[in-house]
Amino acid sequence: MHTHRLTMDADVVRKQFVSWSRGEADREWTGLVTLSRHAPGLVPEPLERYLQPGGAPVIVMSRLPGTPLGASRLSLAQVRALAVALRRLFAVPAGRELPERALGASTMRAQVRGDLAADPQLSACRDPALVAQALALAREWLTLADSLDDGSADTVPALGDGNLGNVLWDGTRCRLVDFEEFGISSVAYEVADLVEHVSSRLRRLLDVDLLLEELHLDARERARLTDCRRLLAIFWLVMLLPGNRGFRRNPAGCTEDQADHVIGLLNA
Template sequence: MPHSVKLSGTTLTKSYTSWPRNEPAREWAALTLLSRAAPDLVPTPLTASTDPTPRMTMTVVPGQPLSGRLTSAQLTALGSALETLWSVPPASLASIDLGMLVDRSRAGLTVLRDNRGVIAEAAAAWLAWLDGGPLDLIAVRDPVVAHGDPNLANYLWDGERVRIVDFEDAGLGDRTVELANLVEHLAGRETDWDPLVRRFCPDPDRFRTARCLWAGFWLTLIGPGGPSAHRNPPGTAEAQARRVLRLIAAGPRDDRGRRGC
């Protein structure tokens, strides 16, 4: 975790321990924009400093982190929060660098291709898929405020509505890519995302492409030698590899038929 937090009454102070992607500036810009345009959806930024290291104080928003299998009410409330988030014009924000994500995934999966079994098979399939040049489909076509970190723990549920925290990776992104990021995040594997996907009804070609990208990225994180490999039980990486293979093998018509869009 590239930050530490300290609670003091109704405020929270976040101290950044690393910021290779200019995370403090990204979070300040996103929270400033969103707290004005969509009050009560996100924390309100109060103060920021850089001495001796970046630090930001913000309001505390109510709720407990989502986790596990989301209920219908939680899924509906999350959809409403995302709808509000994505309704805010993002033009003032720095763009999300998908090229960096692609390069990091390519490098990681090139290493995993030298493993054995289903992980190596998935890595090779993903690299071949990437060489087919699908990424032009996920250039920004529907610009939104991209949260950038859809871990369920970053969505706070108060029993009625969802609020959103942790905007260190936020920026100007694409709605379909963000939706795919949420669906493919490891934290959400127990949830049936179909109702939420139907709500936003993304283009099936673009959605599948974005899901393949994020699925490959996750395999680099939890595969052998990955930075998150030790955090997951045995078999998690193999299950992710099989997921990558299924996504690459599936056609757009399969996505459209299953989603009902």
């Protein structure tokens, strides 16, 4: 769903929100102010915010150089620059007064459980049996969810959206944009959101092992990452089921690809 319109001038971007019921504009402004203060150059500089007649929020920010990642597989230099940007993001102090990021760890499991409670119609899938197997394993794994450590006790600033299109590459550095889901999260959950996002995973755009190596995760973060990846992979499987938008927007076979991926993660 498109939540905003962008107007770009040479040095300035105006972001007009067409949907703001979930506090998107407030999250974006808070994210830009917080991160530009502690990690200058990583994100656009917030310049102004106001309401248009009718109440639509507008945020004016500096325009960063670069083009969005995600058009092709990331190069070695791009993966390393992405890791640098993420390490800068995670190093910013995040006070407890900040809200949890949109659809964060504390709410994701409940949502996925609810989504899996229904018995989806799989006849439109290429391989209904494979998808059904993945869903059965996912339901079984989610029964253990209350005892699993998702890393939510950690507190780092979060972009809140793992789409590589929110990362700008200028040939040397990566910078981050689009903070309407900004809030606090954990390193494990945010890294999982990035590596499991179907916009890149289905097309194999990201060398996950290299990114994890470049992020220098400690043993605790890597352990938490395993469960966060499983959870978010299941979420994306649900989004790719018949009747959901992801099924219609992606080529045939993507649901089976995701189902096979979920099975691999859960059996690892």
